[in-house]
Amino acid sequence: MNEKDAVVSVFDHGFLYGIGLFETFAVRENGIFLLKNHIKRLEDSLEAVGIDYKVSKEEVYEVTSALLEKNGMVEGYVRWNVSAGIRGVGLFNERYDKPQTVVYVKELPEPPTEKKAVSLKLPRNSPEGYERFKSHHYMNNVLAKQELDDPTAEGIFFTKAGFVAEGIVSNLFWRKASCVYTPSLETGILNGVTRRYVIQMLNECGYELKEGLFTKKDLDEADEIFVTNAIQGVVPVSQYDQRILINRDVSSLIAKEYKKRVVEGRE
Structure with missing residues (x-):
């Protein structure tokens, strides 16, 4: 469908109340x-x-094959969006049984080989429910993006209690000495698909991994940092705040192995 003809009702609860979820993948x-x-x-x-x-x-x-063909593309960045569907104005306590699916496609960007990261002043909001969903509730992420002077950098969230959380559009890992660290889901971060797979890869490669509650001091003292998401894969951080990061022992190896598995389709 041409984008000019694609519409969603103003009574869709995805629009009215943010009741909707999505996945992005390549x-x-x-x-x-x-x-x-x-x-x-x-x-x-x-x-x-x-x-x-x-x-x-x-x-x-x-x-997705039909979308790619219609757009004359071989590969693409896809957002698979499911909105709650049409109900009247007012909160609704029954199940939504007629959701609306909207699938978007755009050019697949070339993944960066490295990325700058900066600490955000805006704290990570707490999940709306018992866990964080990849939902339409994106105000916290948008405001964080507006905080960045460099739009290509990744902003790093901290919880209100001061614990390291996640990036605006990524999950976060770092290495100190021989151990790799990543924030626990207890911090309220998204349980990323790529995050889970990278944890699996780190275990397969024999690295010691610790999930937990960590402070900015822990991140400041990291020997290397990297971020992950489904579109960019594994990306080493070249600079965190004002500190230049040269060491990429783990991130380069995991990034290379991840790309290899993507090409081979080996999960």
Whole structure:
């Protein structure tokens, strides 16, 4: 459908109250990496917020293939969006049984080889429910993005209690000596699909990994830092605040192995 003809009702509760979820992933010539994980997180999250929705891998491939063909593209950045659907004005305590799916595609950007990161003054908001969803509630992320002087940098959130959380659009890892660290889900971060896979990779490679509650001091003393998401993969941080980071022992190895597995489609 042409974007000028694509509309969502003003009575859709995704618009009125932010009741909706989405997944972003890359469609490449050899497929969609970790697609079953994206589908499971989407379906589990929608169930948790009371939206009836199921989708198969076959349907995802059918829709994304058609979108790519219509746009004359071989690969693409996809946002698979499920909005709660049309209800009247007012809060609704029953299940949403007629959600609306909107799938967007755009050019797949070239992943960066490195990235600057800066500490945010704006604290990470707490999850709306018992865990953080990849939801339409994106005000905290948008305001954080507006805080950045350099729009290409990644902003690093800290919780109101002062614990390291996550990036605006990424999960966060760092190494100190021989141990790799990442914030616990207890901080209220998104349980990223790529985050979980990188944790698996680190374990397979024999690295000691600690998930927990860490402070800015812990991050300031890191030997190396890297961020992860489904579109960019694993990206080493070249500068954190005013500190230049040269060491990339773990991040370079994991980034290279991750890219290899994406190309091979090996999950």
